[in-house]
Amino acid sequence: xxxxxxxxxxxxxxxxxxxxxxxxxxxxxxxxxxxxxxxxxxxxxxxxxxxxxxxxxxxxxxxxxxxxxxxxxxxxxxxxxxxxxxxxxxxxxxxxxxxxxxxxxxxxxxxxxxxxxxxxxxxxxxxxxxxxxxxxxxxxxxxxxxxxxxxxxxxxxxxxxxxxxxxxxxxxxx
Amino acid sequence: xxxxxxxxxxxxxxxxxxxxxxxxxxxxxxxxxxxxxxxxxxxxxxxxxxxxxxxxxxxxxxxxxxxxxxxxxxxxxxxxxxxxxxxxxxxxxxxxxxxxxxxxxxxxxxxxxxxxxxxxxxxxxxxxxxxxxxxxxxxxxxxxxxxxxxxxxxxxx
Numbered sequence: 001x002x003x004x005x006x007x008x009x010x011x012x013x014x015x016x017x018x019x020x021x022x023x024x025x026x027x028x029x030x031x032x033x034x035x036x037x038x039x040x041x042x043x044x045x046x047x048x049x050x051x052x053x054x055x056x057x058x059x060x061x062x063x064x065x066x067x068x069x070x071x072x073x074x075x076x077x078x079x080x081x082x083x084x085x086x087x088x089x090x091x092x093x094x095x096x097x098x099x100x101x102x103x104x105x106x107x108x109x110x111x112x113x114x115x116x117x118x119x120x121x122x123x124x125x126x127x128x129x130x131x132x133x134x135x136x137x138x139x140x141x142x143x144x145x146x147x148x149x150x151x152x153x154x155x156x157x158x159x160x161x162x163x164x165x166x167x168x169x170x171x172x173x174x
Numbered sequence: 175x176x177x178x179x180x181x182x183x184x185x186x187x188x189x190x191x192x193x194x195x196x197x198x199x200x201x202x203x204x205x206x207x208x209x210x211x212x213x214x215x216x217x218x219x220x221x222x223x224x225x226x227x228x229x230x231x232x233x234x235x236x237x238x239x240x241x242x243x244x245x246x247x248x249x250x251x252x253x254x255x256x257x258x259x260x261x262x263x264x265x266x267x268x269x270x271x272x273x274x275x276x277x278x279x280x281x282x283x284x285x286x287x288x289x290x291x292x293x294x295x296x297x298x299x300x301x302x303x304x305x306x307x308x309x310x311x312x313x314x315x316x317x318x319x320x321x322x323x324x325x326x327x328x329x330x331x
Contacts, residue, residue, distance in 0.1 A: 003292075006207075007294060009257075010256060010257050011257075011258075012294050012295055012298055013298050013302075014256065014257045014258065015256075015294075015295055015298075016266075016295045016298030016299050016302055017251075017266050017267070017298075017302060018250065018251045018255065018256045018257075018260075018265075018266055019207065019249060019250050019251075019266075019295075020233075020246050020247075020248055020249035020250075020289050020291070021248070021291075021292050021295075022208070022247065022248055023290040023291065023292060024290075025290060025310055029310060032309075032310075033290075033308070033309055033310040033311050034241070034311075036308050036309045036310075036311075037243075037286075037288060037308040037309075037311050037313055038241070040306065040308045040313070041243075041286050041308075041313065041315045041316075044306065044315045044316040044317070044318070045283060045284065045315055045316045047316060047317065048283060048316050048317065052316075052317060052320060053283050055320065056278065056282055056283040056285075056320065057282055057283065059278050059320075059323065060278050060279055060281075060282040060285075063275055063278060063279035064279055067279065
């Protein structure tokens, strides 16, 4: 069916709820149109209030955490501490003030940020409450779960040390 | 993210994920209107119910990195979901919401989603999704983009 037939078959409102059609602009029109779009975007973005800007930053961070958690590859640089640091940066908060906000010791926060300690469930819930649910506890938890998964997959030292506790191992082969 | 079954009003959780090679066997022109194989070099995503493999809608996006903008090149819902008797509500909106999510993830406050509409449909995109008119293109940025995310995203996805 061609686009013109669709336009006859369905009401325009229904089509707008079902399609975005391929519409090409010639080079000159595109350039002109892009300029116009850029100008309008700027004026719209300038109208964002400080609260809306903060919300946008937190949503950006949330989506980055979500996509990294879903991704099958592990990257050592993207630790819980890395994303928590990004959260603090978005808020423009000092460690001391933020530790005070979520009622933990500054040392504990520093250990979490530097990957010397995992956050407790309480801390994860407090992060959700602190962001007013902009970044839910489950989003932080999945990040932690990904780290744990990587640890279990790659911890050869633990495998060696636990080996002496296992007897009568199954002898399986195809 | 969710869609709503028109007759029962029941909500169904949906998943949006990249189209894989195997999908091209089922995404035919008859069912999804366009030849989607021509979109392979772009970011192509499918929407399905969380409990089913049936593709309900497709979107092709172009990430214009230099302009911090995502352009929606093509979008289509499956043939059963067109018109007044459609099976589900919110498929196209959820796909547009996903493009907004990508724009927000990549560009934060600078993020923008645009498309070049057919003249006949322009006012409907503006009414339905709160898009803004920039002449040949319409777009979502700033507060309207945040509003779309708020409408089509669920808490604790």
